Amino acid sequence: MRMDFEESKDEGCCSINFLKYVLYMFNFVFMLSGIAVFGVGIWSLVSEPSYVLLLSTASFSTAAYVLVASGVLVLVTGLVGCLGALRESLPCLLMYTFVLLLIFLLEAMAGVLAYVYQVQLQMELAHHLNATFADNYNRKPEYTAAIDEMQQDFRCCGATYYTNWLYTDWADTEGRKVPDSCCKSVKPLCGRRDHPSNINPGGCVHQMGYVIQDHLVVVGAVGVGVSVVQIFGVIISCCLFVKLKNYGRGY
Template sequence: MTYHKPSEEARDAGCCSVNFLKYVLFFFNFVFFVGGVAVLGVGIWTIVDKHDYVVLLTTSTYSATAYILVFAGVVVLVVTVIGCCAVLKEDRCALLLYTFLLLLVFLLEAVGGVLAYVYEEQVMAELSHTLTDTFNSKYKMDKEVTSAINRMQKEYHCCGAITYSQWRDSIWLKKNPSIENLVPDSCCKSVTPNCGVRDHPSNIWYDGCIHQLEDEMGRHLILLGAVGCGLSLVQVFGMVLACCLYVKLRDINDY
């Protein structure tokens, strides 16, 4: 069977020619690649920047959302290469694979975005019910939690979950009556060894950490949701373009 190359008239027939669709898809792939780098960057930044505080949460939704977006970002980088090769070679099978992978990325980013928005509404209630108990029962009992609490109190200029006086109920102090500290040293305005022996407002921070942690987590989750849901819409445009090019190439081959 002899293959006849489609005429230029057939390739350029209609309102959307093959060449036009190819150029638009190349441009889409560039935008798609930049979006993938953004998703990957936001996911990694969230994991690295707030890794210590994740141990203070009772659910894994926060970290799961970030990891989903990181995975989606990695997939995007692979998909853009497949897409460029499919468009350049006008390979219909590769275009189908490209469309399927765009759908996969769309689902990953949409799920990550929705999870972030849903959890943003729940994180305040979760922290209100669990943070005080975490401070009182795990400080000095769990190395990761202790490190997270100390970092938080220094970074947010706060002391205790709700108020500094809650440290009097902590297992850390109750099980060690010989300790002179009334609060951890990380509560102090100027952190020095054993500075927590005085809980005067001139020496320690009086505000609890819960509200600042809620605000910080909330902002991160809103950003994750906006990035996930916003960029997932870009994939819809790409899938439509890829399908249009596939149909155009099929029609030309039939012609």
């Protein structure tokens, strides 16, 4: 009789079965969001320009790696949540809730990190890019290649202006005043003539800032947006956990 009474009470929009179905639907959407988060993280890493190497901090790459890890964790967690609801397993639901909170923190951290770094980016570029050019060009091959690629892609020369090269330790034995990558039409030794008709006189700092900011906006929006959705998953799983425990179901 007591079981029949409890089952009769467990009806309506907050019943165990209803909460299980809602959790199934949430996990379906949750796993789709995990694929999206993973995809955005991979996209950020794959499309990451080589000149990100010139930044003084690794915040850009860190935010992308956090999203990739979160995406993988989301897929695994979604399966655990579905299994917990299907088998009415209290330990599974408890683990699912805690991992949801962990993913929430990871994605929120990636979003906040991306946002904070946007604010710092222009200041960092203004302070460090010229020194990075001066200290590494023709000394470290990976930096040299990154600087040349950036100057060609953005049609720029130097950090803030082409004259930056005149005040660096960079010296060319073949008489070039600026690297050949500064030229409007790149040819061997074209950097011997630094007139604006031959080279791109503007600096690279602003163009580089715009490109990286665009990436950070996407990373930040996805991280924060998806993390907010997970709050609903925590609420649903907690409600189901309490219901199962109150009605003596689950194990």
